[in-house]
Amino acid sequence: xxxxxxxxxxxxxxxxxxxxxxxxxxxxxxxxxxxxxxxxxxxxxxxxxxxxxxxxxxxxxxxxxxxxxxxxxxxxxxxxxxxxxxxxxxxxxxxxxxxxxxxxxxxxxxxxxxxxxxxxxxxxxxxxxxxxxxxxxxxxxxxxxxxx
Numbered sequence: 680x681x682x683x684x685x686x687x688x689x690x691x692x693x694x695x696x697x698x699x700x701x702x703x704x705x706x707x708x709x710x711x712x713x714x715x716x717x718x719x720x721x722x723x724x725x726x727x728x729x730x731x732x733x734x735x736x737x738x739x740x741x742x743x744x745x746x747x748x749x750x751x752x753x754x755x756x757x758x759x760x761x762x763x764x765x766x767x768x769x770x771x772x773x774x775x776x777x778x779x780x781x782x783x784x785x786x787x788x789x790x791x792x793x794x795x796x797x798x799x800x801x802x803x804x805x806x807x808x809x810x811x812x813x814x815x816x817x818x819x820x821x822x823x824x825x826x827x
Contacts, residue, residue, distance in 0.1 A: 723731075813822075
């Protein structure tokens with residue numbers, strides 16, 4: 680404690696600023712600053728200047744190309760997922776023009792009737808399923824007949 684008090688007392692007696700400015704600092708400061716600025720300035724070559732000018736145009740062109748590629752890819756992806764809804768026109772035309780001689784009128788009628796039979800068979804299966812369900816649940820036969 681005594682050592683600290685002595686140092687504080689010694690410091691109180693000296694009102695001298697411990698920091699000082701070197702001699703000639705303010706007179707030489709502008710010239711030193713100019714030298715430093717000149718030494719840090721680089722003179723660019725014509726190629727570097729050209730790159731600096733053309734770089735934004737390349738970036739814009741690349742952005743436009745990338746946008747086009749992304750748009751084209753998105754449209755193709757959306758159109759490729761489209762589910763065909765039956766025979767397309769080209770296939771239909773080919774069947775009529777080229778393959779029509781291979782089929783008879785009776786064959787076309789049979790195909791149409793076969794499709795109708797499939798629909799009727801499906802309806803019959805659904806009806807049988809419901810009837811079996813109602814019979815299994817012990818529903819009154821009179822009610823079943825009324826419902827059918």
